[in-house]
Amino acid sequence: MTIETILIVDDEELIRMSLADALVDAGYNVLQAQSGEHALAVLEEKAIDVMILDLVLPGIGGFELLKKLKEKFPEVQVIVITAFSSIETAVESIKLGAFDYLPKPFNLDEVVIKVKKALEDKRLRSELEGFRTVQEIKLKKDKIVYKSKAMEEVIDQIKKVAISNIDTVLVTGETGTGKELVAKAIHLLSDRANKPFVIVNSIAVPSTLLESELFGYEKGAFTNACEQRKGLIEQAEGGTLFLDEIGDMDMGVQGKLLRFVEDRIVRRIGGRKEKEVDVRLIAATNKDLAKAAAEGTFRLDFLHRLNLVNIHLPPLRERRDDIPVLAEYFLNKYNKKHRKKIKGFTEDAIDFLLNYHWPGNVRELKNMIEQIVVFGDSVSVITSDVLKGAFTKSIASMKKGDVETLPSFSVDEILFRKDFSFKAAIENFSRQLIRKALKISKYNKAKAAKLLKMDRSTLNYQIKILGINDERLN
Template identity: 35%
Template sequence: MPPPLVYLLDDDESIIKLVKYRLRNEQLNVKSFSHPNELIEAIKIEYPDLVVSDVMMPEIDGIRLIEKLRELERLMPVILVTGKAAVDTAVRAMKSGAFEYLLKPINFEELKLAIGRAVEIGRLRTEVAEIKSGFKSRYSYDSLIGESKPISEIREFIRRVSPVTGSVILLRGESGVGKNLVARVIHYMSPIAERRYLEINCASLPSNLLEAELFGYEKGAFTDAKTAKKGLLEVASGGTVLLDEITSMDLSLQAKFLSFIENRRIRRVGGLEEIPVDLRVISATNSDLETDVVAGKFRSDLFYRINVVSLNVPRLRNRENDVILIGRQFINDFNLKFKKQVKGFSGAAERKLLAHDWPGNVRELRNVIERAMIFAEKDHIDADEISLSNISAAPSLDDGLYLPKGLSFEQIEGEYLKRVLEWNNFNLEASAKQLGVTRKTLWEKRKKFGLLN
């Protein structure tokens, strides 16, 4: 992913210089503007991840700027910075949809944190907006490739559950089988397809932050809560949320989540008001919930509640010829991406694909085809171009990491991460343990190296 692009707007040149300098040190790509109109012109042809703007400017103030951006359908988060601590401006700023409202003199730690969160959320929102507009057709029944019996059963499941908008659905299955994809199809095939669809990975944040992210918080709820913020459940109201890796919630958050599912109301952290929220809630997990319940890691009441409407997405190994059909689709995808014209697999290659066990399921298949496509020179992929790691064997010296000359530390890290995931059949807990990192760190690394999908 390229470094986030930040548009910086202030009519005070000295502030621009200072902020630009500090933000560039944070690996951000910063463009600065001293007049709102310049920014508006630039933003018509480019889509930055984030805007950081002064509030008090001649002609157009920061709040009017936000309105202008929204008129242009520029939905990126805007952080407003102001020298005047006026309550009414702060309130107006939050109402206008500012992501954060910070006071001058700028505290860079605070700004850095706000930017980090805004970039994250902004990317999520643009993805959602893209899916909603142009890419909606990417998620239909046809997005789920396959003609096997298990995949027809999945389509049938989706047909039954998608008309019901406020439902609670559980998706189970090994890593890489397509749970996220199924969740998207459920949403985009349903009557509320035009509403929000948001995904949050419960393993990506420590519990207290996850709670704040899901339920939102009131100003002053904790030290960093300089302003009130809506949680994802509230933001997605009317639509669908996917709570991925649901077992990463700790027990107290599980209790709060259960109460939300039952009452359809949320209370922001530090808040008193109960806010009604109407949502389809999809949870996903690749761990064995029954075992987690017995081990006391997952609340049994929550398990019974979410397990009512549940789908087990089966392993790729059990989907007959689908591996070839999905593999062909990946060839098409990578033809576009790498500008190649590979037509398909040779007979021997197909036999090799069919014989493999696919512990990493569709994601592993995708990686295997990507690797083959990078090197592909003929118009068919042959068996010897498909390199399958025999990951059922324990890692041995032979099963190490091959490091060609000229790799950077970062590339080595990425390669090693990929191998460790493969060695552990994409089992996240085992991989994190082997790497000696937390699941959150593992999630961040997977994200950094594009290994979430």
């Protein structure tokens, strides 16, 4: 167990000795200093938790020492004592950072009580500061950067939801607007920040496995269930469960989740016991769930439970004030990551960015800036020509069919290419769209056809005429 150290600073030896005896009896380690200069020397050598400071000292006075202390040793809690008892003196010392105030003559029991309170306050401050540091580090990694009024309103919603007891939040917005980042911000700004943040992508996990992933299972619940396993909901206990792409979730799994959303109770597959779980649920989608419910592809009762609070992220084209600050942020971030020194953007480059429609939103802007930083060996500043070149490379890589994500591109860049062909452009786009659907569906053509909203025979025909060959297809 750590023993706290108290420093007594007083020019009267008798007072120092009486205070020291009382505090040693209370279980503290005690050091003494007869002047401000002596106190500073002790602070340079020893870790002090609480200082009991007489305001009337020879040499450096108590008020001056208090100022120096808060500049150089802000973690030290200070209790001031003086024979000149007045409200003004007390207020002035508290303004300068003192924790508490004691007039002479004082009761030694009262001194011990105030020291205990100062130490408790220090512990609480230390815990809170540690919590804030963790938040700051995590948010620096995935920083929300904005300037627009629209995003200011979103941030205000995030802050209010984070500190509230609301346990279900729906985040909506187009692909690439930053829905996962919003979920992380809500988590990190809440009192759940030091608890798990569990992400579930409803598309990435096959519907046949999603239920067991979410709810877990008991040993022997089904073939290959060789041991008991906690579901992701239970793993998020005390923290936040983020359900991404909720609009694509299987209707059957929606029904299973409905009860959990209503009363936060789960039961593992093959189990009999029910368990209450304290979890904040944040769901996200780029789809119109009301329309999906009307069309019968999303449960209306599930939508009503999810839509307790809706935070909608506007597309980048509707908050153009954010584009320059985001571009600068990403440039600084990737300059540091890739050890480059691109200085910034020319005025014509900013105009280019502002006039582009950004169908891929913030993600598209981020990817484009990183691409320029990585491959722009001769680039010292980003011009509009550099940006146009980046779009051209995206289109060229699209022809090769070797990119992982479907790139967004400027129509102008296609139309004015010397080798432009309408048929080729449509074929290239179709080829890449199908490749992406196949990748998401783990190369299961039946699932890919469903995702593309076409029957399997049409997909097979398109794969054949577009020359998509992959041994992983089934």
